[in-house]
Amino acid sequence: xxxxxxxxxxxxxxxxxxxxxxxxxxxxxxxxxxxxxxxxxxxxxxxxxxxxxxxxxxxxxxxxxxxxxxxxxxxxxxxxxxxxxxxxxxxxxxxxxxxxxxxxxxxxxxxxxxxxxxxxxxxxxxxxxxxxxxxxxxxxxxxxxxxxxxxxxxxxxxxxxxxxxxxxxxxxxxxxxxxxxxxxxxxxxxxxxxxxxxxxxxxxxxxxxxxxxxxxxxxxxxxxxxxxxxxxxxxxxxxxxxxxxxxxxxxxxxxxxxxxxxxxxxxxxxxxxxxxxxx
Amino acid sequence: xxxxxxxxxxxxxxxxxxxxxxxxxxxxxxxxxxxxxxxxxxxxxxxxxxxxxxxxxxxxxxxxxxxxxxxxxxxxxxxxxxxxxxxxxxxxxxxxxxxxxxxxxxxxxxxxxxxxxxxxxxxxxxxxxxxxxxxxxxxxxxxxxxxxxxxxxxxxxxxxxxxxxxxxxxxxxxxxxxxxxxxxxxxxxxxxxxxxxxxxxxxxxxxxxxxxxxxxxxxxxxxxxxxxxxxxxxxxxxxxxxxxxxxxxxxxxxxxxxx
Ligand SMILES: Nc1ncnc2c1ncn2[C@@H]1O[C@H](COP(=O)(O)OP(=O)(O)OP(=O)(O)O)[C@@H](O)[C@H]1O
Ligand SMILES: [Mg+2]
Numbered sequence: 270x271x272x273x274x275x276x277x278x279x280x281x282x283x284x285x286x287x288x289x290x291x292x293x294x295x296x297x298x299x300x301x302x303x304x305x306x307x308x309x310x311x312x313x314x315x316x317x318x319x320x321x322x323x324x325x326x327x328x329x330x331x332x333x334x335x336x337x338x339x340x341x342x343x344x345x346x347x348x349x350x351x352x353x354x355x356x357x358x359x360x361x362x363x364x365x366x367x368x369x370x371x372x373x374x375x376x377x378x379x380x381x382x383x384x385x386x387x388x389x390x391x392x393x394x395x396x397x398x399x400x401x402x403x404x405x406x407x408x409x410x411x412x413x414x415x416x417x418x419x420x421x422x423x424x425x426x427x428x429x430x431x432x433x434x435x436x437x438x439x440x441x442x443x444x445x446x447x448x449x450x451x452x453x454x455x456x457x458x459x460x461x462x463x464x465x466x467x468x469x470x471x472x473x474x475x476x477x478x479x480x481x482x483x484x485x486x487x488x489x490x491x492x493x494x495x496x497x498x499x500x501x502x503x504x505x506x507x508x509x510x511x512x513x514x515x516x517x518x519x520x521x522x523x524x525x526x527x528x529x530x531x532x533x534x535x536x537x538x539x540x541x542x543x544x545x546x547x548x
Numbered sequence: 549x550x551x552x553x554x555x556x557x558x559x560x561x562x563x564x565x566x567x568x569x570x571x572x573x574x575x576x577x578x579x580x581x582x583x584x585x586x587x588x589x590x591x592x593x594x595x596x597x598x599x600x601x602x603x604x605x606x607x608x609x610x611x612x613x614x615x616x617x618x619x620x621x622x623x624x625x626x627x628x629x630x631x632x633x634x635x636x637x638x639x640x641x642x643x644x645x646x647x648x649x650x651x652x653x654x655x656x657x658x659x660x661x662x663x664x665x666x667x668x669x670x671x672x673x674x675x676x677x678x679x680x681x682x683x684x685x686x687x688x689x690x691x692x693x694x695x696x697x698x699x700x701x702x703x704x705x706x707x708x709x710x711x712x713x714x715x716x717x718x719x720x721x722x723x724x725x726x727x728x729x730x731x732x733x734x735x736x737x738x739x740x741x742x743x744x745x746x747x748x749x750x751x752x753x754x755x756x757x758x759x760x761x762x763x764x765x766x767x768x769x770x771x772x773x774x775x776x777x778x779x780x781x782x783x784x785x786x787x788x789x790x791x792x793x794x795x796x797x798x799x800x801x802x803x804x805x806x807x
Contacts (some may be wrong), residue, residue, distance in 0.1 A: 393702065453606070453625075453629070453695075464649075468640045547680050548680075
């Protein structure tokens, strides 16, 4: 056997540039390309929309053009109405989400950790979960008035269930084989909780947070449109009554943006906390 | 001569399911001296894992006594290291944190011991890697380091290399022998593999199934490192094989009588 013929042959196309540098540039280029491709459709829609509007082919009342919506956004911003409404809405979401998601986390953990608590609570919680969310809005207004409480409670109710369910599942999905490992390592019950069960539950909790946040935004819109004198939802209802459609569009765009931004934030947190899972 | 580190006397264990009861171990007698490397070999279902789990304190024997350093075993703990067939690492911890587990790497004595163990199991450069980035053999070495950090009196290994390919397995056997020579930790290793049993064990215990009993034991008087291709090594292989054939004949005899 010849010793030369068995030497591996390398393709030399990239042989001159250092590998990591080349990779990083390639990755950046690909990411930029993907982003541009993703923007293609929305931009095309906006351009067509503007063009049809300018040509008078669609009703300016039903479909105000993007430039009109933008102008209305700037006006809201300058008068300070936007900032104020946004602040009120954000505060409500934060309070409702904090309350509901926090409770969901705690109750989910308790039910996951104890069979007795599970038997006591889980079937009731599953029943409550089946109550259609929107249908209780009136009831909440009746009970808690049209002030802050009814809104915060509705957001809390919506945020509670996903986090409850996924925390519970996270605890229960802890790898049984690892329980044997911590016994051999001599962990106490407390150590087992803190060093095994809680870390194993983080992926479930992160998923729960994402779903809870999505419901929190929906609940906010519903509660502010049903009876309110402030907030983004109120701004939209008020504008609708005045047939000021551009403001309605501004509201829709803002809710979309807020939802997307908070979701991105959670995804970012998830990437950092769950780096061990790989991409 | 000093008393044995591990003393097992007349150990019996059966498992009861709804319909029937299976005797997994019967009349096990075994003494292991400090620094010994005992390998346990036997067909599937003969109670090897059960025996190891009882020594580890993960399971309780029914009758008989099991003592470590003269004390009855009451439950699992760090003085009895256990290596499972799968590495069972914490997926969210890096290699060094998996080894440290509940001990803090900020303590200098833990830090230096962990670094030393990473060198001992030949994982330099992987201290900050996550388990998903490791091969099966590397992950199993992390598990071994995790057990060794606790300075166990005895290390129990239940088919630790069963899931690895032949080359990795041979390498792991050498790593384990290095550790044994370096630390002098007493070891009991369960295996299906005759070569592995002869290559590692200073003594081989042969178990037979239904019920699980010790069929024989062979002291391997070969110096380490052993050469698998040597005639002396092959002699020991034959002796183990012959024991198995005797077990087979017995099993055939019993079932033949039943027909
Ligand atoms: N938890 C259990 N419940 C019921 N039966 C069990 C249990 N654990 C083991 N057994 C039975 O005890 C016997 C011995 O099992 P064990 O796992 O110790 O065998 P083993 O020698 O380790 O087998 P293998 O080589 O396949 O790992 C088997 O017949 C098995 O079915
Ligand atoms: Mg087994």
